[in-house]
Amino acid sequence: MAALAAFFVVGACTSVAPRESPAGQPTTAASEPTATISTATASARQAEYLVFYADGKQREAENAVARAGGTVVSVDSRLGYLMAKAGTAAFPENAGADPSVVGVSPDRRIGAATVTPTAGRPAAAHRASGKQARTEPLAGRQWDMRMIGADRANLKVPGSRQVLVGVIDTGVDGKHPDIAPNFNRELSRNFVIDRPTDDRGETLDGPCEVSSCIDPVDVDDDGHGTHVASTIASPINGIGIAGVAPGVQIVNIRAGQDSGFFFLKPSLDALTYAGDIGVDVVNMSFFVDPWLFNCPDNASDSKKQQLEQRAVIVGMQRALDYARARGVTLVSALGNGATDLGHPTVDRQSPGYPKGSERVRRVDNSCLNVPAESRGVISVAAVGPTGRKAIYSDYGLEQTDVAAPGGDSLDGPGGASPTRGILAAAPEHVLRAAGRIDASGKPRGPDVVRDCTGGSCSYYQYLEGTSMAAPHATGVAAILISRFGKPGKGGLNLAPATVENLLFRTAAPRSCPSPRNFVYRSYGRNVTHDCRGGTDDNGFYGHGIVDAWKAATVEP
Incomplete structure (x- = not known):
């Protein structure tokens, strides 16, 4: 259903992999979306498209749009695409037939349903960071931090406040007591407009919480982004937990819908x-x-679908290159499909939007999971408490760069246990809406933990997934940047290639299991994953499990 690579450990899977200006002038990236909500149906209005053009072919692509019956609305010359409007369903194929066009994707950001605001949700109480405690109250539950030495590292190198960590996710609860001290509200942005319903009229994000349908920058109505941010940088403040790099700043750069979908624009x-x-x-x-796998030329896909997948591959690669060229280190979750990404065969999840559109199709290694398989990205597999690759984690010799704790409820004796997941901050209103806490605030299961140290309560939840593994690697990268970065734009700068090299060097090597065809026992059946490669680089662990302590102590 949704694009998030995360699982709730107890109960049903809710967040899974588990949405300008004149021609030639890019819109400023700092601008947030303007809601355009209409009571008209999608079929009765013009649709918007991202039309990606080949290098140096902007004018030709503009002409192709016009011939196909569309109108160019704006141009983003940084990433090489036109925003176009068209009223015919054949527009993508007609525009895409021109050799100047390399991909066409619908822009699903703008909602078409009637706005139905709900009553405002109460904000979590803000509690300023107090005297630092050397051990946070819930530290004993953080097996993940002990595994990578973060419990020792954050006392030696907690991270610099000059380091900015962007969380591209469903949002961040910036008022959560264990996030607020490190949350940079001024720089945070929301690039998403909530969509109450999808193109078929089915519930998507649900009723808008604010009249504009654009949530404030300190809101997360899903909980996924808050969990990620907490793992990276929950402060040492005497409550709850500590993140891998508890001294850095978190910037919410929201790109995910409340429903968990991440669309291209x-x-x-x-x-x-x-x-x-x-x-x-x-x-x-x-x-x-x-699309879980983006295939540029899959024979089972229509021409329109092929053009959309090409747009995702090309557009995201251009955006990733743009960010990396400006000093942004890129870290991605590998995915939760339990698939060897070097040898994929079947995709059962695509297209995942609108819901119910999924079909079974054959895929191969020309099909890419984006951004995990995009160039310049550090992709992270997940391990459980014993250090074995998590049963759900994707893997692959070419795809896995490093591994990190992501949790695995099955990794241990005595049946599944939620406490083998990763504990991190959770928005209280999300837990209430999901029925995970009762009216008095008491958790309804072992997957949720409440900490009322000092009289003010905050909430935490165990989740598992490569979504939870990636922020451990991101936190270690932040430690390295804190140590070796030089003053520059935004604070400290360290070339992404240098960060990647140091991250690989400091990772703890881990060999493939013996035998390499590792058999998992999962609810009465056996599942086999084949690990390829040597100790220094293999499909399960890449260059090894990230190590915060080594990152805090390594010499260049």
């Missing part, structure tokens, strides 16, 4: 914004919807 906007403001490292625990 907001993802492009988020990456270009990160590059423009001097963000040091971004965490991307998602794939770009609606």
Whole structure:
């Protein structure tokens, strides 16, 4: 259903992989979307498209748009695409037939349903950071931090406040007591407009919480982005937990819908914004919807679908290149499909939007999971408490760069346990809406933990997924930038290639299991994953499990 690479450990899977200006002038990346909500149906209005053109072919692509019956609305020359409007369903194929056009994708950012605001949700109480405690109250539950030595590293190198970490996700609860001290509200942006319903009239994000349908920058109505941000940088403040790099700043760069979908345009906007403001490292625990695997020439797809997948591949690569060229280190979750990404065979999840559009299709290694398989991205597999690759984690010799704790409820004796997941901050209103806490605030299961140290309560949740693994790697990258970065735009700068090299050097090597065909026991059946490669680089662990302590102590 959704693009997020994360699982709730107890109960049903809710967040899974598990949305300008005149021609030739780019829009400023700092601008946020303007809501355009109409009571008209999608079929009764012009649709908007991203039309990607080949290098040096802007004018030719503009002409192709006009011939196909469309109108150019704006141009983003940074990433090489036109925003166009058209009223005919054949527009993508007609425009895409021109050799100057390399991809066409519908822009699903703008809603077409009637706005139905709900009553405002109460904000979590803000509690300023107090005297630092050397051990946070819930530290004993953080097996993940002990595994990578973060419990020791954050006392030696907690991270510099000059380091900006961008969380490209569903939002961040900036008022959560264990995030607020490190949350940079001024730089945070939301590039998403909530959509109450999808193109078929089915519930998508649900009723808008504000009249504009654009949530404030300190709101997360899903909880996924808050969990990620907490793992990276929950402060040492005497409550809850501590993140991998508890001294750095978190910038919310929202690209995900409340429903968990990540569409192309907001993802492009988020990456270009990160590059423009001097963000040091971004965490991307998602794939770009609606295709799990983007195949440029799959014979089972229509021409329109092929053009859309090409647009995702090309557009995201341009945005990633744009950000990386401006000093942004790119970290991505690998995915939760339990698939060897070097040898994929079947895609059962695409197209994932609108819901119910999925079909089974054959895929091969020419089909890419984006951004995990895009160039210049550090892709992270997940391990459980024993250090084995998590059963759900994707893998692959060419795809896995490093591994990190992501949790695995099955990794241990005595059946599944939620406490083998990753504990991090959760928005209280999300837990209430999901029924995970009762009216008095008491957790309804072992997957949710409440900490009322000092009389003010905050909430945390165990989740598992490569979404949870990636922020551990992002936090270690932030430690490295804190140590070796030089003053520059946004604070400290360290070339992404240098960060990547140091991250690989400091990772703890881990060999493939013996035998290499590792058999998982999962709810009464056996599942086999084949690990390829040597100790220094293999499909399960890449260059090894990230190590915060080594990152805090390594010499260049």
